[in-house]
Amino acid sequence: MTRQMTGAKMVVQALKDQGVDVVFGYPGGAVLPIYDEIFQQNDIRHILVRHEQGAVHAAEGYARSTGKPGVALVTSGPGATNAVTGLTDALMDSIPIIVLSGQVPTFLIGSDGFQEADTVGITRPCTKHNWLVKDPERLAETIHEGFHVATSGRPGPVLIDIPKDVQFATGAYKEKTKGPKSHYAPQMKGDMDTITELVEAMEKAKRPVFYTGGGVINSGPAASQLLRELVEATGFPITSTLMGLGAYPASGDKWLGMLGMHGLYEANMAMHDCDLLINIGARFDDRITGRIDAFSPGSRKAHIDIDPSSINKVIHTDMPIVGDVAHVLEDMLNVWKSRGRKTDRDNLAKWWKKIDTWRSVNCLAFRQEGKVIKPQYAIQRLEELTKGHDRYISTEVGQHQMWAAQYMGFEAPNRWMTSGGLGTMGYGFPASIGTQVAHPESLVINVAGEASWLMNMQEMGTAVQYRLPVKQFILNNERLGMVRQWQELLHGERYSQSWSEALPDFVKLAEAFGAKGIQVSDPDKLDDAIMEMVEHPGPVIVDCLVEKHENCFPMIPSGKAHNEMLLGEAETQGAIDPKDSVLV
C-alpha cells in the first residue's frame, strides 16, 4: 500500500513508524514544513532546546539511557554546524542517533544561499553515514535506512539532510519493511574456532582478567546479563573502561573498578600482570593503554568487537573475534560449560591474593579535613545519599568526571552518561535533559564542573520549560581543574588561562531561570544540601564550593606504563618525561 503525502509529513510518519516518541530540536527557516507537521499531531513530543548542540547531546543522553536511538531536528546552515560536536561525540562513543537537518531548496544548493552550508560535506567524517535527499520518493526509505544504519553493528550517528522543496513536495510513502533491505548487515556471530581457542585459554589461565567496554552496553541488556553470568561462573576479575561502567555491578566481588589513566591501582596492576587479557567490547583507547610497548606485556590477548577495524588497530591481538558481544558471550558460555566448566582454581586463588594486596593500597583514599569540601568527599556523599534511588548520572568532562567514575558505583547498564572518546565539555547538562525526558520519574543528576557546565548553561531554559527535575551538581573549584592539574605536572605550575575570575552566582542564575539554587561550602552542611537537591521536585543547581587545588589520582602519566601509576601528590615531581609531554 502506498500513501501519497508531503515530504514533511513523511518525516513525521517515518519517525512514528520507527517508534520515536520524542524529538529534540530547534526550528528555523529550512525546517518549517516539518515543524508545521509536528504542530498538527500528538504522537511525537518535541523538546525545544536552546542551542542545537544541546539537542544532539540530549538525543545522546536519551539513547544512552534507553538503548533506543535518539532523534534531533535542526535547521540548515548554523543549525547543522552547531550539531557537529554532538555528532562527533556520538561517533566516538558509538551512540545511535539520527539528526534530521533542513537544507535550502535543491535549486539553490551550491548558490551560497542564506543559511546554506554543505551539511553532508561537513558531517561526512563525523557521522557513520549521511544522506542528502533530493527526491521525495526516496525520503521515507532513507529515514528507515538511517535508523537501520544508526542502530546496526557498531552503533553511531547518522544525518539526513532534507532540502525545503523536498519537504513541500508530494510523493509515495514507503513503509518500514521487516527484515534486511540494505546490504549493510554487520556480522553478529563470532568465529567458533577462535571462541573455542579462547575458552581453552581461559581454562588454563593463571592470571586472567576481563577488560570490558561500551560495546557490552551497546549490545543490550542481554550482554550485561551474560557477562555477569560468565564472570560469576569463572571467578575471573573484571575491570571496565569509562564507557562500560554498569555492565558488571560495582558491588560485585569480582569488580576491580575502572582502569586506565585515572583508573584504580588494582585494575591497572591486574592489566599489567595478567597472563590472559579478554577484551570485551572495548577498543584499547589511549586513555586505557598508556605506553603501548609496555601494555600488559606478559598476556595473551583476546578481543571481541563488532567492528573489524578495532582489532589490531592499537594492540596486537592473539585471538580476534568479530561479532556482537551478546552473541559471542553466549557462545563462550556454552562452549565453556560443554567442556566441563574448567578453570585453574589454585592459580586463580593465588591471583586473587595478589589482587587483594593491590586493593589494600586503597588508592582512592583521601582525607576530608578542615572547613573546605574535598571534591572526592562531595562525590562520595552524593553516592552514599543517592545510590538507593532509581538513579541516572551524567557528567561533563574533567576532574569531576573522573571522580564520579571512581567514587560512584553503577549497578546496571545505561545508567551512566558521559562523553568518553571526544571528551566534550558541555555534554552533561543537555545529556541529563535527554535522560530525564526518557525517565521522567527517575532521579537524574549531572555531576559537573563549573567551567564545563557553563558551556551549555542555556539549557536551563529547556529544563524549566518542560519541568524536567534534573539535578546539576556542580563541583565549583573556580578552575579548569584538569587543565590546571596538567599545568602543575607538565608546565612548571604556570597556570595559563585555567581559571575564571568572573563566575556567575549560581544560586541567582538558577533563580533567574525559575529554578532552585543551593550553595554549599561547609562539609558539615553537604549532606543537607544534597538531600535538599534530591527532594526538590524541580530542576536544581547545587553550587558546591570545593578545594581549588585538588588533583585527580591515581594517574598514569603520559608515556608511562600501567605499573608506573602515581598515587598521590608526593610522587608527582618529574613524573612526566619531557619527551612524553607532547602526549595529551
Next chain:
Amino acid sequence: MSALKIKKGSNSHSAYNLRPTFSDVEESHTLAVLVENEPGVLARVIGLFSGRGYNIESLTVAEVDHTGKLSRITLVTSGTPQVIEQIKAQLGRIVPVHEVHDLTVEGRAVERELALFKVSGKGDARIEALRLAEIFRANVVDSTLESFVFEITGTPEKIDAFAELMTPLGLLEVARTGVAALSRGVGLAVGLK
C-alpha cells in the same frame, strides 16, 4: 547484468585477514573496492585516507555495473602490513562499501595503466621518439610537424620507463589514468556475476 548479492566480509576470500604478521617494512598493495555509486562515496574513501593519514599512490574509479549502480575503485596504497590491514578494515566500515579485496594478497593481479605523452622534437630526436614508441608498443594518436601524442598502456613500471626515455627527447606533457587491476583466473572474481 543483474543486481549483485554480496554480503560484506562473509565470503571465503574475505579481505579481513585478522591475524597480521608484524613488520616494519612498507609494502605497496593494490586494493579493489566495490562501492555503491551514490553521491559522495568517493569523498568518503578519500576522506578516510586523508583523515587517518594513509597514502594514496594511485586511484581510479568508474561505474562497472550500471544496473546495480556499483562502482569499482582501484587503489594503490603503501604502508606496513598492519597499516594495510587497518586500511582495509576502515574501508570495510564505510556503509556504501560492498567489498574490499587486496589483489596483492589474494592472487597475482594483472595491473594496467593508460598514459598519454606529448613529445616535441625535430630531426633525429623526433625519429628516435617514434622508434622508441614502437618498441614500447605505444600508438601515435595525434601528430603535428613538431609533436606527437603517444598512447601507451602497460604496468606503471613500463610507463615510468617510457617517460624516462622520452624526457631528453622533448617530453612536454604526461597524462596517466592510474592503475586498473584484476586478479588472474576465475577463482577470485570480484563483483559481477
